[in-house]
Amino acid sequence: MENLYVLRKIGKICGKLLGNMDMKNVKNVKSINYYQIDYNVNKIFEREGAVIFSSPEAYKKLRWTRDYFKQEPKEGYFIWVKKSIDCPLTTCITISSPKVIQKPENLVVIEKNVEVKIQSICNASKKNLEGKHTGCSKIILRENSVLKMKHFHSWGKRDWVESSLEFFLGKGAKLSHTYKCLEIPMKLKIENDTYLKENSSSNLIITILAKDGEVDMHDSTFLNGRESNGISRLRMIGDKRSKIVARSQMVANDAGTGHVDCMGLLLSKNSSIQAIPELINRNKDALLTHEASVGKISEETLNYLRSRGLTEDEAIDLIVTGFLGEEEPIIIKGRIVPSKLYM
Amino acid sequence: MTKRANTMLKIKNLSIRVGDKDILRKINLEIKKAEIHALLGPNASGKSTLVYTMMGFPGYQIIEGEINFKGKNIGSISIEERAKLGIALAFQHPPIIKGIKLSKLLEKISKQVINIKEFPIKSDLLSREINVGFSGGERKLSEIMQIISLSPSLVIFDELDSGLDVEMLEKLAIIIKDKLLNNDVSILLITHRGVASSIFLSQILLML
Numbered sequence: 020m021e022n023l024y025v026l027r028k029i030g031k032i033c034g035k036l037l038g039n040m041d042m043k044n045v046k047n048v049k050s051i052n053y054y055q056i057d058y059n060v061n062k063i064f065e066r067e068g069a070v071i072f073s074s075p076e077a078y079k080k081l082r083w084t085r086d087y088f089k090q091e092p093k094e095g096y097f098i099w100v101k102k103s104i105d106c107p108l109t110t111c112i113t114i115s116s117p118k119v120i121q122k123p124e125n126l127v128v129i130e131k132n133v134e135v136k137i138q139s140i141c142n143a144s145k146k147n148l149e150g151k152h153t154g155c156s157k158i159i160l161r162e163n164s165v166l167k168m169k170h171f172h173s174w175g176k177r178d179w180v181e182s183s184l185e186f187f188l189g190k191g192a193k194l195s196h197t198y199k200c201l202e203i204p205m206k207l208k209i210e211n212d213t214y215l216k217e218n219s220s221s222n223l224i225i226t227i228l229a230k231d232g233e234v235d236m237h238d239s240t241f242l243n244g245r246e247s248n249g250i251s252r253l254r255m256i257g258d259k260r261s262k263i264v265a266r267s268q269m270v271a272n273d274a275g276t277g278h279v280d281c282m283g284l285l286l287s288k289n290s291s292i293q294a295i296p297e298l299i300n301r302n303k304d305a306l307l308t309h310e311a312s313v314g315k316i317s318e319e320t321l322n323y324l325r326s327r328g329l330t331e332d333e334a335i336d337l338i339v340t341g342f343l344g345e346e347e348p349i350i351i352k353g354r355i356v357p358s359k360l361y362m
Numbered sequence: 363m364t365k366r367a368n369t370m371l372k373i374k375n376l377s378i379r380v381g382d383k384d385i386l387r388k389i390n391l392e393i394k395k396a397e398i399h400a401l402l403g404p405n406a407s408g409k410s411t412l413v414y415t416m417m418g419f420p421g422y423q424i425i426e427g428e429i430n431f432k433g434k435n436i437g438s439i440s441i442e443e444r445a446k447l448g449i450a451l452a453f454q455h456p457p458i459i460k461g462i463k464l465s466k467l468l469e470k471i472s473k474q475v476i477n478i479k480e481f482p483i484k485s486d487l488l489s490r491e492i493n494v495g496f497s498g499g500e501r502k503l504s505e506i507m508q509i510i511s512l513s514p515s516l517v518i519f520d521e522l523d524s525g526l527d528v529e530m531l532e533k534l535a536i537i538i539k540d541k542l543l544n545n546d547v548s549i550l551l552i553t554h555r556g557v558a559s560s561i562f563l564s565q566i567l568l569m570l
Contacts, residue, residue, distance in 0.1 A: 320457045322419050325441040326450070327471040327508060337470060341461025341491075 053096040053110040057119045068102030069135075074124050087126050087157050095123035095155075100135045107136035114143040114150035114178065125156040127166075131189075134165040141182070143204075146175035153181045160192035160219075170198040176231055178204035184211045188219035190244065196221070201228040201343070203261075209236045213251075215275065217244030226254040226343055229261035229290070236265040242275030242305060249277040254342060255313075257283065257290035268297040271305030283313035284342055286335070368394045369433070370516050370548040371416075376427035378408075378415050385411045388427070393516065393548045400551040409552045410454075413518055417451050418444050432515065448515030452505040454524055454552075459492040464504055467492055472511035480541075481507055482533055498525030502534060510541045516548045523553060 052071055054062035060073045077084045077097030084097060096110055112123050129135055143150055152174075160166055174180055186194055200207065207229075213221045227234055240249035255263050269277035283292035296309040316338050324334035373391040377384065386408045393399050403409050415422040416429055418441045428435050436444055459467075465488040468476070478488065483503050493501055502522065509517055519538075523531055542549065 317457065318420065320459055322417075322441060323453065323457050323459075324467075326417055326445055327467070328442050328445040328473075328512060329471065330440075330442050333470075337462060337467070338459065341459065341466075344461070 051109045051111050053098070055094065055096070055112045055121075055123065057114060057116050058094060058121065063096075066104060066106065066108065068100060068104045068133075069108060070097075070099040070101070071108075072097045074126060077126065084126060087128075087159070088124060089155075092124035093122060095125040097125070098127045098137070100127075100129045100133050102130075103132075103134040104136075107138050109138050109140075111140045111142075112152075112154070113141075114148055114152060115145070116150075117148050118150065119148065120151045120153075122153045123155070125154070127156070127158040129158075129160050129164040129166055129192075131161040132163045133161075136167045136169075138169040138171070140171045140173075141180075142171075142173040143175040143178050147177060148175055149177045150175070151179045155183045156185070158184065158186045160186065160188045160194060162189040163191040164189070165193045167195045168197070170196065172198070172200035172207075173202045174200075174204035174207070175202075176205060179206050180204045181208040182210070184209075186211075186213040186221065188213070188215045188221060188247075190217045190219060192216075192219045194219075194221040194223075196223045198223075198225045199344075200226070203227065203229050203232040203234060205232050207232065207234045209234070209238070211238040213240045213249065215240070215242050215244060215247035215249055217273075218246045219244065220248040220250075222250045222252075224252045224254070224344075227263065228256045228258065228343060229263050230258035231260045233261070234263045234265070236263070237268075238266070239268040239270065240277060242269070242271045242277055243273055245274045247273065247275035249275065250280075251278070252280040253282065253294070254344070255281075255283040255292050255294070256339060256342060257285045257287065257292045259287045259289060261287070261290040263291070264293045264295075266295040266297060267309075268299065269307050269309070270299045271302050271307055274302050274304035276305065277307045279307075279309040279311075281309075281311040281313075282342070284339070285313065285315050286339070370395050370397075370431070371550075372428075372430040373416075374428045374430070376412075376415070376429065377425045378411055379423045379425050380411060380421060384425070386415075393550060395515075395548055396543065396546040398543070398549045398551065400553060402553055404554055407554075409554070410520065413451065413520055413552055416444075416449065416518065417441055445512065448513075449518070450509045450512050450514035450516070451518045452502070452509050452520060452522065454521040456493050456501060456505060458494050460494060462492050464488050464490060464492050464507075468508065468511055471508065473513040474511060476507060476511050478507075481537065483507075499530045502526060502530070506534060506537060510537075514542075514547060516550065517542055518550045518552065520552045521554070522551060 052064045063071050065071045074092035074095035074097050078088055078091055098108060114121060141152060141154060188194055215221055221240060238251055240251055242249055249269055251267050253265050253267055255265060257263055265281060267279045267281055269279050271277060279296040281294035281296050283294050285292060292313045294311050294313050296311045298307040298309055300307050316335060321334050369392060371393040373389055376389040378386040401409050424437050429437050431447055431449060481503055487500055
C-alpha cells in the first residue's frame with residue numbers, strides 16, 4: 020500500500036515535471052516506461068518499437084547484452100529501441116525509504132537510423148532519507164541514429180550520489196544530452212564519457228545549481244573519427260556553502276572539431292567553483308576550442324536591469340534563470356515551482 | 363498648471379565625486395515637461411558621470427546639491443525606485459545578457475504593451491538573447507523598445523547617434539517623436555557630436 024502511495028505521489032510529480040519539460044504526452048505515472056522505487060521495479064511499460072526490461076532480466080534473456088554490462092546487474096533498466104518513436108520514453112528511479120543504497124546499471128541501445136527521445140529522472144522523494152545512489156549507464160547509438168536525452172536529478176541534502184554515463188556513438192549518430200540538477204545532495208559525483216566515430220556529433224549541456232553540498236564533475240569527449248563534432252557546455256551556479264570542481268576534457272584522436280564551454284556563477288561568499296577545461300589534440304587536422312569564465316554577476320548588468328525597474332533580487336533572479344536555462348521548473352519539497360521562487 | 367508641476371527635472375548646484383576625484387562641480391539643469399535638452403561635450407567632460415548619478419548607480423557620490431524629479435529629491439533613492447518614478451536611460455553600450463531573450467525582459471519590465479510591428483526590427487530580434495550579436499542599430503532599437511514599454515516621464519539617451527547611419531537615426535527619431543514626445547515625455551540627449559540634438563532641435567547645454 021505504501022509503495023502504491025509513493026508511486027502515485029512520485030508519478031504525479033514526475034508527470035508534472037516532464038509535462039513542463041515540453042513533453043506534453045507525459046501527464047502521469049501511466050506514461051512512465053520504467054519505474055523503480057528503492058530496489059523494486061514497480062512498472063515496465065513497453066512501447067511499440069522499443070523493448071524494455073529491467074537490466075537483470077535483459078542480462079538473462081538477451082545474451083548479447085552481457086558484452087555491455089560489467090557484471091550481472093541487480094537493478095536498472097534496459098531499453099532497446101528498434102524503430103523511431105515520436106513519443107519520448109521516460110524512466111524514473113527514486114529513493115523513497117531511509118538509508119537505501121541503489122546501484123542501477125542501465126543499458127540503452129538505439130538501432131541504426133532510429134530516432135528517439137528519452138527523459139530520465141533520478142531523485143529522492145523526501146529530503147532526509149540519507150540514501151546512496153550509484154547509477155551507471157551505457158548508451159549505444161548505432162549508425163545514423165539520433166538520441167535527444169533529458170536527464171534530471173533532484174536529491175535530499177543528506178543523500179550521496181554518483182552518476183556515470185558512457186555514450187558510444189556510431190558513424191553519423193547524433194546525440195543531444197541535457198543534464199540538470201538543481202537540488203544537489205551532500206555529495207554529487209558525475210562522470211561522463213562520450214566516444215564519437217566518423218561524422219557523429221554530440222552536444223552535452225550540464226547545468227548544476229549547488230547549495231549546501233559538493234559537486235565533483237568529470238566530463239570527457241573523445242573525437243575518434245573524421246568529421247566528428249563534440250560540444251560540451253557546463254553551467255554551474257555556486258550558492259551558499261557549496262563547492263564545485265568541474266573538469267571538462269575534449270580529446271581529438273582524429274580530424275574532428277570540439278568545443279568546451281565552462282561557465283560558473285558565484286552567488287555566495289562561502290562557495291567556490293573550480294572550472295578546468297582541457298583540450299588534448301593528437302591530430303593536426305583537428306580543431307579544439309574552449310571558453311571559460313567563473314565569477315559573480317556583473318554590477319553593470321545588475322545596474323542595467325535595475326534601471327528597468329527590477330529590484331536587485333528580481334534582477335539576480337532573472338540572470339540566474341537565464342543562466343540555468345529559461346522556463347525549467349524544479350521540485351522543491353515535492354512540489355513543482357518556478358526556479359525564481361527557489362533562488 | 364503650476365510652475366512646479368511643469369518642472370520634470372531640476373538639478374541644483376550638483377557636485378559629484380567618484381572615488382576620491384571630484385568630477386563635476388555646481389551643475390544646474392532644469393527640464394520641463396515635454397522639453398528636449400541636449401548635453402553636449404567632448405569625451406571625459408563628465409556627461410556620463412552626470413547621467414549615472416541621476417540614475418543612482420553605485421560609486422557616484424553627491425557631495426553638494428540636489429536632484430529633484432517631479433518635485434522630489436531623489437538623491438538617496440535606489441535605481442529601481444527612480445525607474446519606477448519615471449526616469450529611463452537608453453544606454454550607449456548596453457550589456458550582453460546571455461540566456462535571457464529580449465521578449466522575456468520586455469515581458470518582465472513592461473508597464474504598457476508595445477506593438478512590435480511599429481518598430482523596424484527583424485522578426486527574430488525578440489527571440490534572441492539580449493544584445494548577443496546585435497548590430498548597432500538593433501541595440502538602439504532594443505533600448506528604445508524597452509524605454510517605451512516603461513512609460514517613462516523623462517528619457518535620457520546616452521549617445522543615441524553613436525554607431526548609427528543617418529537613415530537609422532532618422533527612423534529612431536520618428537519613433538521617439540511619435541511614442542515619447544507626442545506623449546509629453548521629456549528628453550535629455552547626451553552627445554558629443556550634436557547630430558542627434560540637431561534632429562530634435564533641442565535646447566543645448568554645453569559641458570566643456
